[in-house]
Amino acid sequence: MDVKAKASLLDIHKTLQAHFGALKWWPARHPFEVVVGAILTQNTAWKNVELAIENLRQANSLDPQTLANIVTEDLEQIIRPAGYFRQKAERLKLLAQSLVTAYQGCVETLCSGSLEEARSRLLQFKGIGPETADSILLYAAKRPSFVIDAYTRRIFERLGMISGSETYTELRTYFMRELPHQEKLFNAYHAELVQLAKLYCLKRQPNCIRCPLVDMCDYGQTLTCG
DNA sequence: GCCCAGGTGGGTA
DNA sequence: TACCCACATGGG
Numbered sequence: 001m002d003v004k005a006k007a008s009l010l011d012i013h014k015t016l017q018a019h020f021g022a023l024k025w026w027p028a029r030h031p032f033e034v035v036v037g038a039i040l041t042q043n044t045a046w047k048n049v050e051l052a053i054e055n056l057r058q059a060n061s062l063d064p065q066t067l068a069n070i071v072t073e074d075l076e077q078i079i080r081p082a083g084y085f086r087q088k089a090e091r092l093k094l095l096a097q098s099l100v101t102a103y104q105g106c107v108e109t110l111c112s113g114s115l116e117e118a119r120s121r122l123l124q125f126k127g128i129g130p131e132t133a134d135s136i137l138l139y140a141a142k143r144p145s146f147v148i149d150a151y152t153r154r155i156f157e158r159l160g161m162i163s164g165s166e167t168y169t170e171l172r173t174y175f176m177r178e179l180p181h182q183e184k185l186f187n188a189y190h191a192e193l194v195q196l197a198k199l200y201c202l203k204r205q206p207n208c209i210r211c212p213l214v215d216m217c218d219y220g221q222t223l224t225c226g
Numbered sequence: 227g228c229c230c231a232g233g234t235g236g237g238t239a
Numbered sequence: 240t241a242c243c244c245a246c247a248t249g250g251g
Contacts (some may be wrong), residue, residue, distance in 0.1 A: 088247095
């Protein structure tokens with residue numbers, strides 16, 4: 001991968017940390033809620049995921065045992081606000097069933113073993129791709145697996161550090177090669193990227209003049225955040 | 227009404 | 240391997 005950076009990934013993190021303060025992430029109350037949120041948020045605005053999760057809470061269904069036994073059509077209606085509700089209902093139910101029968105209903109057990117071993121295990125589930133797997137590992141199981149999401153791509157593309165055509169694996173390998181494997185660092189970094197994207201790099205209202213990274217990297221034409 | 231959002235899996239060449 | 244497409248709701 002050809003990386004044209006004026007700053008290292010660690011420098012960028014330090015700048016963002018200085019700007020935003022200490023950020024810690026995933027807005028969930030327990031590991032299983034992270035898993036549910038990670039699946040529900042696939043290509044979906046987080047606001048809609050919140051509606052679906054609140055519905056699950058109201059229905060007393062936000063636990064592996066209940067989801068493993070729930071009537072699929074009922075689950076579809078409960079998570080409907082999150083979109084793709086038929087797909088997501090089926091996948092959530094299958095995952096919950098496996099969690100209960102093979103892993104004592106425990107997300108940490110599902111994510112045990114070596115990092116890449118746990119990651120491969122997660123990737124075998126229908127509906128868990130690389131980003132969802134890494135989100136579950138990092139935010140539910142507190143394991144140092146760097147998450148590449150649309151925000152990460154957009155930001156580093158606009159920084160001119162990546163082309164945007166890299167595969168998920170290439171980007172993850174790059175981040176994990178350049179950064180120390182620390183769960184707290186990966187957590188904070190991703191939280192900072194999400195915050196940065198939401199404040200400065202949304203497509204409709206780019207505002208890079210005040211972006212905390214503006215003096216740090218050679219943005220070139222990407223400064224306009226087009 | 228149109229565009230987009232914290233992806234994934236299946237099909238085709 | 241590299242595209243292309245379906246999947247679906249709610250907010251701007």
